[in-house]
Amino acid sequence: MLASRGLHPSRALGQNFVVDPNTVRRIARLSGAGSGSSVVEVGAGLGSLTLALAETGANVTAVEIDNDLIPLLSSVVEDQRVRVVQGDALTLDWGELLESGAAGPETSWAMVSNLPYNVATPVVAKVLDEVAEVKRLVVMVQREVGERFAAGVGDAAYGAVSVKVAYHAKASVLGHVPPTVFMPRPNVASVIVGIDRRETPAVDPSLVSHERLFEVVRAGFAHRRKMLRRSLIGVVDLAAFDEAGVSPTLRAEDLDVSAWGRLAGWRGQTNRSRGEQVRP
DSSP, X not given: OTGXXXXXXXXXXXXXXXXXXXXXHHHHHXXXXXXXXXXXXXXXXXXXXXXXXXXXXXXXXXXXXXXXXXXXXXXXXTTSSEEEEEOOTXXXXXXXXXXXXXXXXXXXXXXXEEOOTTTHHHHHHHHHHHOTTEEEEEEEEEHHHHHHHHOOTTOTTOSHHHHHHHHHEEEEXXXXXXGGGEESOOSSOEEXXXXXXXXXXXXXXXXXXXXXXXXXXXXXXXXXXXXXXXXXXXXXXXXXXXXXXXXXXXXXXXXXXXXXXXXXXXXXXXXXXXXXXXXX
């Protein structure tokens, strides 16, 4: 298909196309897509996963950044319930995208994608942070990235992005995928990750804002081998540790999302951005 149009996979765009029908049907099945459901796919490529999703009866919005692929993708899915959109998932207007593709006023969405390795983390983070209409994500990503999404305290892969996912959702690795199902074959294995959005964030935003929470989380993991009393100097007052029930000798990898919330939400902290004292 690519050769017929003089095209080649783009390394810059991280294009590794799925060429195994069993794999895309497996992802579609795991996603729970079905008749009447609404699905957005990021990085639709040549349409392999798109077709598998359409086979379930779902209404599919397929987003593809590569303008050269759009005519080919459109020809593959032209007889299916698929809307093809050219755009960058990191910059497009998600509100407009989903509103124009919604099946009804109360439509909830799933995002089901074979995500390019180089944008997997920012795309998932953006959707979780900004696109509340997407209630479930099922994504195929590089194994190391997927393990970070699903990691908890005590796991080697646990990091700031793990806390981000846990704040918004519950995540788990649903399956492993070998390099042989892709063209070209990557040098790494992949996993399928399921991410189900919580009804409310794991940390109450009225107690600590999302911005403040992740200012503290990022600072902690920027020096993950240091004890928190050192990595959070200038970000969290030492008195906050006792009040939050968090030992200052712990490291970032030892705190779950609730502990991060208590530490970031300590009411005796100085709000440096406004220069005022936040009182109990």
